[in-house]
Amino acid sequence: AAGVIQSPRHLIKEKRETATLKCYPIPRHDTVYWYQQGPGQDPQFLISFYEKMQSDKGSIPDRFSAQQFSDYHSELNMSSLELGDSALYFCASSPGQGPYEQYFGPGTRLTVT
């Protein structure tokens, strides 16, 4: 069965650079979530989208922005990167705007040097 795809899997950037993370949900899933997991930390909710509209926002810095496109894939744009942004970024998808099971991708490991 198709799973959530995230790209790139690994990304190394320098401070103050910009990064773009991509997420391709499971086919026919129209809801996407982004989570950030810092070293030794639990995943923290960043933002979610349903039908290309932002549906909820968590502890996402103003330097980050995200959107969901017409094909339901989502991109997380991160600017003015800081060392503290180094983390594993997960995308999850679900089949609709409800308390459905969230299916997680393998994550993108971002390292900021």
Add this chain to the structure above:
Amino acid sequence: KQEVTQIPAALSVPEGENLVLNCSFTDSAIYNLQWFRQDPGKGLTSLLLIQSSQREQTSGRLNASLDKSSGRSTLYIAASQPGDSATYLCAVCRRGGSNYKLTFGKGTLLTVNP
């Protein structure tokens, strides 16, 4: 604010033992609870999902229970194996804005010794 606590933070057991991992949450207004497994530096593998109306779910050697009113869930692993060594995370689903989001605990690091 929803807080999720997992006890113990780390657990080391000999192979073959049965064990229980605990998860507690402060706000009982949850819609479901998921247990995940995470290997070091890897992604999240969903193990079990319990809807708020359910009391337990089973998958192979795993059994998860939910007591929503008391804000507790347990993950029971039978006949543990070295391959079960990983961090186990529980996450509760609650309403956020017009959608639903997961709040995670910090996990229990399980080591099963051969």
